[in-house]
Amino acid sequence: MISAVRFVLQIAPRTDRFRTAVVIAVALLEPATGVGLALLLGLISEMATQQSTGGVLLIALCVAVFVMLTQGTFIAGYFTRLRLQEEIQNEVDRQFIDVVGTTPTLEVHERSTRSDKAALVHRARGQIGPGFDRLMWLGGAALALVASAVLMASVVPVLAVLPLFAVPTVLATQAADKKRGQAERRVTPHTRLADHLFSLATTAAPGRETRLFGLAGELRRRHRVAWDAGGQDIARTDLKARVPVALAWLLFVLAYAAAVVLMVRAGLAGEASLGLIVAAVAVTSQVTGQVHSLLNLTYYTLESLRAARAFLDVIEDGAAERSAVVPPAPATVPARLERGITVQGLSFQYWNRDRPSLSDIDLELPAGAVVALVGENGAGKSTLVKLLSGLYRPTEGRILVDGVDHAQFAPEEWRARLTAAFQDPAHIEMHLGDAIGLGWLEHRDDPERIAAALRTAGGERLLAAAPDGLQTRLGRVSWDGKGFSSGQWQTVANARAAMREAPLLRLLDEPSSSLDARAEEAMFQQYADLGRLEGGVTVLVTHRFTTARAADLIVVLEGGRVVEVGTHEVLSRSEGPYAELYRLQARYFV
Numbered sequence: 001m002i003s004a005v006r007f008v009l010q011i012a013p014r015t016d017r018f019r020t021a022v023v024i025a026v027a028l029l030e031p032a033t034g035v036g037l038a039l040l041l042g043l044i045s046e047m048a049t050q051q052s053t054g055g056v057l058l059i060a061l062c063v064a065v066f067v068m069l070t071q072g073t074f075i076a077g078y079f080t081r082l083r084l085q086e087e088i089q090n091e092v093d094r095q096f097i098d099v100v101g102t103t104p105t106l107e108v109h110e111r112s113t114r115s116d117k118a119a120l121v122h123r124a125r126g127q128i129g130p131g132f133d134r135l136m137w138l139g140g141a142a143l144a145l146v147a148s149a150v151l152m153a154s155v156v157p158v159l160a161v162l163p164l165f166a167v168p169t170v171l172a173t174q175a176a177d178k179k180r181g182q183a184e185r186r187v188t189p190h191t192r193l194a195d196h197l198f199s200l201a202t203t204a205a206p207g208r209e210t211r212l213f214g215l216a217g218e219l220r221r222r223h224r225v226a227w228d229a230g231g232q233d234i235a236r237t238d239l240k241a242r243v244p245v246a247l248a249w250l251l252f253v254l255a256y257a258a259a260v261v262l263m264v265r266a267g268l269a270g271e272a273s274l275g276l277i278v279a280a281v282a283v284t285s286q287v288t289g290q291v292h293s294l295l296n297l298t299y300y301t302l303e304s305l306r307a308a309r310a311f312l313d314v315i316e317d318g319a320a321e322r323s324a325v326v327p328p329a330p331a332t333v334p335a336r337l338e339r340g341i342t343v344q345g346l347s348f349q350y351w352n353r354d355r356p357s358l359s360d361i362d363l364e365l366p367a368g369a370v371v372a373l374v375g376e377n378g379a380g381k382s383t384l385v386k387l388l389s390g391l392y393r394p395t396e397g398r399i400l401v402d403g404v405d406h407a408q409f410a411p412e413e414w415r416a417r418l419t420a421a422f423q424d425p426a427h428i429e430m431h432l433g434d435a436i437g438l439g440w441l442e443h444r445d446d447p448e449r450i451a452a453a454l455r456t457a458g459g460e461r462l463l464a465a466a467p468d469g470l471q472t473r474l475g476r477v478s479w480d481g482k483g484f485s486s487g488q489w490q491t492v493a494n495a496r497a498a499m500r501e502a503p504l505l506r507l508l509d510e511p512s513s514s515l516d517a518r519a520e521e522a523m524f525q526q527y528a529d530l531g532r533l534e535g536g537v538t539v540l541v542t543h544r545f546t547t548a549r550a551a552d553l554i555v556v557l558e559g560g561r562v563v564e565v566g567t568h569e570v571l572s573r574s575e576g577p578y579a580e581l582y583r584l585q586a587r588y589f590v
């Protein structure tokens with residue numbers, strides 16, 4: 001937690017010094033109002049007993065000014081506080097984008113020990129923004145309680161210890177919250193499932209199927225089961241943890257009652273001036289309120305600190321991954337592929353699986369070659385594509401680029417020299433030109449390059465139908481842009497993948513699954529010609545053997561292993577799985 005407190009304290013002044021100063025001033029002043037008023041009340045009583053009308057009027061004026069000042073500061077500071085919270089929240093969001101968006105591999109999304117933390121931050125990150133404000137108000141509330149105790153102690157010295165009786169309540173609340181935090185982490189798999197079900201039921205993409213199959217009720221039921229499974233654990237933990245909180249409160253209430261009795265006794269015995277006794281009694285009446293807000297603020301501050309802790313965990317995991325993946329002295333990525341890419345003894349096992357998804361893969365992918373990866377669903381094609389791009393770290397084996405292990409490259413350098421298109425591409429809701437140009441950031445504003453990329457992807461008709469050409473707004477989720485079919489989104493993604501000139505590796509993982517066979521073949525031909533011309537390796541994953549047939553090399557995967565490698569001519573005559581599957585498809589399509 002100490003690191004979370006440090007983070008919260010540091011991020012505010014780094015984000016906005018001026019507003020931070022205002023928030024500190026307001027947070028310390030406002031809780032002091034009660035004590036200040038009690039003191040002024042005491043002074044008025046003193047003046048009244050001395051029958052000083054002028055004195056009473058002067059103090060009354062001071063009360064008015066004091067109230068105006070403290071309330072004015074509070075009201076004026078209110079929007080400053082909100083603004084600072086928003087600024088911090090935005091800063092945290094940007095840092096989160098930096099961290100999650102730049103981790104070299106996909107583990108932050110897919111490895112549950114990490115994705116659970118990231119999911120927690122997703123859900124709770126709104127708590128980090130107000131963290132600084134809450135911490136300052138907690139400090140202000142603690143100071144107000146101490147000031148009250150000092151005032152009471154000036155009448156009955158032993159009352160100086162009254163705030164100490166609030167300590168167990170704070171500690172018990174803290175312990176209860178810690179247990180709640182642990183329970184929340186424990187039930188993350190349930191909450192993650194509940195979140196998924198919620199998205200399924202309420203977001204656009206699954207909307208068709210959820211309606212057609214009438215799934216709302218079923219999703220709601222499952223959502224409830226998932227929430228209850230987690231919620232019951234949290235409720236049980238809460239119940240147990242709140243018993244010490246109740247006992248601590250009981251102790252405080254008893255001490256408080258004793259304090260009131262002692263104060264009244266001191267007053268009756270004439271042991272202090274009337275003014276002091278009035279001030280002390282006035283402040284005594286505020287003490288329970290002060291302890292209450294101390295506890296409330298402790299609760300909310302801890303919530304912020306827990307979210308900050310989860311955020312720091314994600315950052316630390318990202319840094320640990322970086323230091324494990326990024327070599328201290330990276331090798332230079334070749335400007336041009338001379339020999340090709342060699343896969344040696346490559347195996348990969350997903351973190352939550354008990355068997356490898358790829359085993360002992362050995363492959364030679366020569367420079368300039370077009371390689372088709374084929375195989376049944378789940379054979380391991382996409383996994384191999386992700387390993388080639390460096391999105392996963394091999395469990396065993398290595399991938400050599402002209403003889404250099406690609407783990408020796410800085411991940412960004414390697415990525416900068418490859419390009420990829422996937423079956424389920426990101427729907428980047430921007431202007432058409434931007435959504436394509438992002439495929440090569442350095443040339444994102446080059447309309448000729450973008451137009452050429454669109455041509456390679458067979459997107460001429462798409463461009464002609466776009467009402468504002470490359471300036472057409474795409475998508476309907478983030479703005480009221482043009483709605484696209486999945487085939488059109490795929491064409492945009494394929495054009496994005498055609499932006500980069502002479503990549504060393506072109507990865508096309510079923511980028512044409514929404515296109516018809518003829519369009520797929522035409523598109524594939526374009527990429528293949530480019531690949532052969534520019535000299536990189538082109539890897540195409542496809543289920544259409546008519547497309548695969550035109551590749552220079554066909555790799556057949558089965559159960560995570562390579563079972564056949566060769567040209568169409570050789571494999572189609574070999575009576576192996578390729579020939580069998582090819583004949584099966586040819587019967588219908590050729």
Ligand SMILES: Nc1ncnc2c1ncn2[C@@H]1O[C@H](COP(=O)(O)OP(=O)(O)OP(=O)(O)O)[C@@H](O)[C@H]1O
Nearest residue numbers: 110350353357375376377378379380381382383384
């Ligand atoms: N993120 C993941 N976590 C755990 N297992 C996974 C993950 N992704 C894939 N797998 C498993 O790894 C194996 C290979 O999957 P992969 O997606 O590579 O197959 P594929 O050949 O591309 O299949 P398809 O033709 O259906 O796209 C499958 O058994 C799959 O269940």
